[in-house]
Amino acid sequence: MGKATGFREYNRENPKKRPVEERVKDYKEIYYKLPEDKLSLQAARCMNCGTPFCNWGCPLGNLIPDWNEMIYKGEWNKAFERLSITNTFPEFTGRICPALCEGACTLGINRDAMSNREIELSIIEKAFKEGFVKPNLPRVRTGKNIAIVGSGPSGLAAAAELNSVGHTVTVFERADEIGGLLRYGIPDFKLEKYVVERRVNIMKEEGIIFKTNTNVGVDYPSEELLKNFDVVVLTGGSTIPRDLKVEGRELKGTHFAMDFLRQQNRRVAGKEILEEEITAEGKVVVVIGGGDTGSDCIGTSIRQGAKAVYQYEVMPKPPEERDDSMPWPTFPRTLKVTTSHEEGCTREWCVNTQNSQERMEC
Ligand SMILES: Cc1cc2nc3c(=O)[nH]c(=O)nc-3n(C[C@H](O)[C@H](O)[C@H](O)COP(=O)(O)OP(=O)(O)OC[C@H]3O[C@@H](n4cnc5c(N)ncnc54)[C@H](O)[C@@H]3O)c2cc1C
Ligand code: SF4
Structure with missing residues (x-):
């Protein structure tokens, strides 16, 4: 625990948002970042519970109390390393995760929960700024070729993990850009696309091969895929919308x-x-x-x-x-x-x- 009495001394402070009248004129992200001194006090609120329910609530099992303590102490690189153990893309989750960890935070029983997502985002953004984020090149290559079909967050995470243990990974994407719904679903005001590009560039430096405009099963026959690769990972997401069978559904101006x-x-x-x-x-x-x-x-x-x-x-x-x-x-x-x-x-x-x-x- 960074500070034993932090949770009693400091209230939750959320980052400020750009004013509505300003932000509706563009598609840029909405939140400002909390300055580091304020963020340190937010991290100080963590009680380092014996049973950290936040860690249980986070689908990734992020080691949240550990990095909260490190941020309180100003140990940014250490916090980045600890966060990287469980989270391949904190810059995505730090922006758009529904923060299930915060729903499980013990402080939330009778006070405002910890602002874990904000702290997570600050750790990774500082890591990018300071150059802590480096291509994670494998020491040896296994000689196995892996094809990943679909470049949304699940395909990207599979690619990063499989490449890091030495397999040769090719990601196929039918769209003209990498990222799946991160790129062509979630609006820029929630996730600006330089964030996706920045990560994809690192993955390219790690040796991952990306092939866009390639619809597997159409442009690239599946038989060929099975012949050329040892393993195929399907991460195609779902592009089938849920329709409503109602009168007038066919009228002009009704869209998915x-x-x-x-x-x-x-x-x-x-x-x-x-x-x-x-x-x-x-x-x-x-x-x-x-x-x-x-x-x-x-x-x-x-x-x-x-x-x-x-x-x-x-x-x-x-x-x-x-x-x-x-x-x-x-x-x-x-x-x-x-x-x-x-x-x-x-x-x-x-x-x-x-x-x-x-x-x-x-
Ligand atoms: C509008 C919107 C907003 C959302 N907001 C949030 C949010 O704020 N927070 C949150 O946590 N989640 C959010 N989500 C959900 C989140 O985006 C998805 O859960 C996530 O993107 C799923 O990842 P995925 O990799 O499985 O699939 P996708 O992101 O869908 O990626 C699949 C990719 O596979 C490609 N593909 C499919 N078939 C082939 C093929 N045969 N050959 C080559 N490529 C192929 C597709 O083109 C696509 O690019 C949102 C979703 C939408 C639609
Ligand atoms: S905000 Fe981060 S720590 Fe919290 S649940 Fe989401 S990924 Fe896990």
């Missing part, structure tokens, strides 16, 4: 989220839009679905200049505080207000799209 979001990410990257352009400019937008993808559609619509944005969710409005159905240390499924919600939209719950004029009994 991914068609809308992908186009905007391409525009931000200065790329050509090959299909019919979708834009929310000057329109009243209805987003069906109250989750994160819906929220990303809201932020994108607002930036494109929508007249008004509504979000309809089929489930009831969640409570603002934990209730008996979500006891600590389970993840609190409480009301989430994202940065896109803050930018201006009307949210409604218990709206069943199949019967658009009716309200479900909640």
Whole structure:
């Protein structure tokens, strides 16, 4: 533990956000970083629990209390090394992970939980700035060739791990850029694409081969793949949207989220839009679905200049505080207000799209 009384002395402090009126004019990330002195006090709040529930809550098993103590003591390189044991891409999780660790933090029982995600992001960004992040070249090559099909976060993580133990790895991607949904799904205001490119460049230096515009099974026959590689790892994600079989579904102006979001990410990257352009400019937008993808559609619509944005969710409005159905240390499924919600939209719950004029009994 960095400081035994830290949790009593310091309150949680979240990083500031760019003002709404400024940020809706661009697609840049929203959060400022906390300065190092403030971050050290945030790390000092960690109680180094005998049973660290944060470590249990994190899907990666990140050794959170360890790096919190190191940050309190200013040991940034050590913290980076400890974080790297469990997390291949902290710059992605530090930006977009839902922070399940924070839901499991013991402090959260009667105070604000630790700001682990913010600390994680600061560790990796400092590591990049200071040059701690270096290509991790294997000492020997095994002579085994591995093909990874799909370059989203799962394909990239598999590639990094397999390359680090000496296999020769080729990543195939059917899109024109590497990154999967990190590149062509998640908007830039949540994850700017230089972050993906920076990591991919390091992976190239590590010897990983990337082949874009290659749709395995179409451009590259699977028989050939099986002949040329010892192992094939399938990390193709899912591009099948969940449709709604409702009257009027076929009407002009009704789109899947991914068609809308992908186009905007391409525009931000200065790329050509090959299909019919979708834009929310000057329109009243209805987003069906109250989750994160819906929220990303809201932020994108607002930036494109929508007249008004509504979000309809089929489930009831969640409570603002934990209730008996979500006891600590389970993840609190409480009301989430994202940065896109803050930018201006009307949210409604218990709206069943199949019967658009009716309200479900909640
Ligand atoms: C709009 C949106 C917002 C999201 N926001 C968040 C968030 O804030 N936080 C969070 O934790 N998660 C978020 N997610 C979820 C997260 O993006 C996904 O869970 C994650 O990207 C899945 O990774 P993946 O590698 O399995 O698949 P993907 O990222 O989908 O990557 C799969 C890749 O495989 C390629 N591929 C498929 N078939 C082939 C083939 N035959 N040949 C070559 N390439 C192929 C595809 O083109 C694609 O690039 C969001 C998802 C969406 C859609
Ligand atoms: S923010 Fe996500 S990845 Fe990072 S420690 Fe918490 S749960 Fe793990």
